[in-house]
Amino acid sequence: MTEHPQTFDHFVALADRYFETAAWEEASRALDAADAATRIISKEQLIALDTRRGHIERRKGNYQQAVRLLVQALAANTEGQNLTHVDITCELGNIYMKIDFIKARDLLLEALQGAEQLSKQADLHDDLDLSISAKVQACRAVGKLGMTKYHIATTAPVRRHPLLEEAIDDLERRVQLAESLQHQLERYGDRGNHAFRANVMRILGLGRLALCYTALHQHEQALQYVRAAAESASRSTDPLVQGLIRFYHGMRSLRSRFDRHDEVGYTALDYAVLADDPKCTAIVTRSLRDEMDSRFPDEEAEADRQVAIKLAEAHRRKQYRDIFQLAFRPILAKTSSSFDSDARLYDLRVQYTIELKTDLRKRELFDKFRSIPYSAFKSLGRLPKPSNVDDMAGLREHLRAEVHRTEEQLPAWPYIVFFSYEWRRRRVGRLNEPDDNDHTQYNRMVDAVELLLENQDKTTRTRKLTRDRVFIWLDVASIDQNNQVPGAQGSGVSALPLVVTLCNTVISLVDDSYFSRAWCAVEALLMQSLVSYGHHAHLEHHAPQLGTDKQQARGTLIPSRRLKQLQDVATNDTKYAVTKLEDRASIRFLARQAQLLEKL
Template sequence: MNNGRNYLARRRLEQAAQAFASALALCDNAHPSSLLAARRFRSLGDLGWTYRLTGRYPEALAALAEALRLADALPDPEQGRRSRARVFVAGEVGTVLMLLGRFEEARKRFEEQAADAERLGKMEGVRCRALGGLGAVGYLMALRVWDKQGGEARRKEAESLVREGMDRLVEGQELAEEIQRVEENRGGHGPSAREREATEWEARADGRLSLCYTLLADIMESVADRRQMMDKAEAAAERAVRRAEESYLEGSILPVSQFFYGRALLRRGKKDLALEQFNPKPTFAWRQGVVTPCMAMCKEPSEEHRGYLREMVKAGADLDVLDLDGYTALDHAVFSGDAESQDIVSKGLKSQLRLPDADLAARRTEAYLRKGYREILQDKLRPILYGHAENADCIKQLRRAYAQALAADPEKEALFDRLKYIRYADFKRFGRLPRSSDGLVRSFQLEQPGEENELGVLLFFSYRWINEDRSLNTPDEPSGTQYLRVVHAAELYLQQNPDVEEDKLCIWMDFACVDQDNPGTGVSALPLMVTQCNAVISLVDAAYYERAWCCVEAMMISELDVSFYEDLSAHRWFEHMPSAMTAGADSAANTGEMGDDRANATGGGKWTLQKARRLAIKMRDKKLTYEQDRPKVMFLERQSRLLGRLRY
């Protein structure tokens, strides 16, 4: 939970969501207690906050509602401590409602939050947030009234609403200044966390005040009054950026403040200066990636934010920038599930980069793949890995969860292949590496109650394409080198694991289990396939770790094998290699002869199956037969990082 909050403070939202999901999984799999329920409440509240920051509003409301239900059922012996936490969560519901355009409901939530914070005492920070929310809702309600163009009566109503909102914003700023004075009097080295938060609240209020002044400039009839309002709008937005930089190095407050400042500059005809705000540079020269105002608007979509996004795209804001996690504005628009934001960004990219329709479609497909990975891995598979990694049924649960996820979502079913496999007995009888069209492949089916699935232990084979004659359309040599190695490795595996029945042993290999005539969904599902296999066996030779595809498969299992405590994990990673390549003597348990005549192509002699070594792999240095596959391999490398447990 603490690590999740640290990530959340720096807006590393993917890592924060992983941490809070992990905390929830631990709570779900521990013995019930009041302390555990309290921690579950906090984890749900933090997860709801994180969902809101990534635009997942239905999930946010569900998590926050569950947190409030738990809070109401918990005893509160700590002098209102849990009541205070409940007030914060209740206000977060107001923020989600505001983003959904339900302004009256949001205003009621913020009013209740402000009143409860004042009643409980020592909650000045939460009251600042509530006042900021009331100010934002006042502005949005005024904007909605003014947009209706209802004449003088509407003008007066809009002006009244916006000024009421400004009063709440100023009240919140004054409270934040009081917090800062109290903290400064306490002394200490540098600003405290409370001071930095107060500075953030001031920045948020300044940004909203800038919008309010701009709206007043539109409402007012006098040219002089309009000019005065725009002067105030620019000054308030500039203060917002300065204060945001003082409060955090990384966070949504800075890019949003940069938008407010850029918008004020743009409204005054200072387009070049505005674009400097819309296209910020990284905070540190040595750090690649930056969160831009466009990304911030895509992360939390709303009618308001879509309007701002259109303004920035029209002005020429750069949409092809990567953030700290390698994601773009289009990725964030897809992650949040907002179709309008996706269309705005897509049209902007097409115009700015002159992208052909095919290239633009490929970008959107990759963004949907990334979304699919996040949702399947984090929401479906990760809780099982955290709660049952050492459980013998873990792999079975992962297979069922994956199959159910595809069955429940046609969009994901169109992106990712189902789990497929070959029975080891069928593979041995076939006598060579089978192709996907040879009829040996079976698809995993959810068993009916009382039935046992035929798929038992599943071995994922990672190997190098050693046949240099592409016209033969097989990765193996005519002598059957790789086929023999698969059989030999499987036999050694059975020797080392006598509890595994041979007729329940199955294998996964790409040439057979990925449709070679239409490989897209199979290749995309590679990281998800690895999670459903009991072990990965790498057929290592002198060139194995030079090949990009081999390395990315190795990285996938390495994340699982290392991250989920390899001694307890249900996943294993082995290397099958000539004994001469291994250090030290090989025991009889993991070494065997390959006596078949065709094994002479491999050098004959002894081969070993051992626990994989830990090697540092740098993907950019690896070789590819087709260089156009490089972006796909790099993409899979990034996704493999999601497989493992967070490293704190």
């Protein structure tokens, strides 16, 4: 955990540092933490959050959400033509470059004129800080204006030549402004990390000039600009800048791997789906199909099936992100008293129900959150076998009974336990049987709940936990274990972070090999990350020592503290085993996402 003060300004500064390396998910998490750090948010803070969130959503391709946030920030800014107004107007123009070129041009002209006016005011009052900030905005606006003209020119051949020359003039002015800004910062010192932005704007200006000269078929001039851009980009820390300049330099001719994951578990297809961009999705899908054709040269049907699985996974991940990051994380991050965990878990479950009820796509991808009373679980006498018709019918009957219970019959604050454990019969090839003939895992679960009740002051974050309040979430009830087709269990698998979030406690049935099994390790990692919010608990149940009387044997229940130990789940394939190799991609995705769960 960080030792920095947990203040609004600290988290906003952290988000700005993430911006520099294009770490948008981490920046979004930092902004959520900034929001949660302030009980009563001021107008200035609201503008700061909405503006930055708008920038993030634009970079993810969520243009409607970005426009909504920025228009909201613009409306809150009642100070007239200040730097904030110029910045937001320029960003709106940047977004409309993807939607409406004419509106983009008008917005960017407004931003440029506003920046120039502020620059004159700064010179008049000898205000160096305002002068530098206004020059940054002017540099940004004129470069975007040049690219807007480039897009209009290349989609309207009648006006192509003169508009391209105007675009070149604007982009050359951007490079000049950026260089002037760099000299000014060298003389007076960097203020507000403007040196980084000035360097980025100069590099992108050079690269985009190469595009304009290429469109005019002046290839020698284009090559000179792209070489200058590539030389400067080689020293940049911004991965987006490096990637764009490589693209301009012709690196696009090299074959790319479209199934690789980034540091937070997303692939190129994930980003295309996140942005809801059909054209981009089609391009990536075709590239994936080419890769699958090379892997399965004589199996066209298998290549088709693999691409379909990847596309379905990308859509599930988009919905998972929407629920957790946009709906759950703000609820988790709210400041609360130490005894507010029951209400916070209740809010999460209500929000999950709303998400499924109001969104058909989510309803298709994720099941309802189901649990059974502890008393019903005990009456089963053992863990149900998915292959046993009678077992599954009895389990469904318990689930159905819960659905029909009235509000008065339900406890006010259900305390739901998620068990993370090994399916013991898989050791001998019985993949559909979760327990052995001695019902070892079932008996340990019962023992764990009894210990939980006996030692609730040390093991729970709730008030007066009674037996009738305890409910159990069972994987055999929510994930289709019988369907062994790759990807068929994806709905339940992708929902695991959501399920864990909705449960009060995860109890890991630890044995000698528990943390070497990938699924057990990733479930533990997810809850370890959630514990940081103060509403959940992660406990380990250790079986009684060998040689003790089975009838009298009691295990031990202790808090789990293994966050650092589990950080390599996404990268260490040899340390963490899977039963089915196709599960590895889901494990990596969930493990990489866990870093976004932990509270800052």
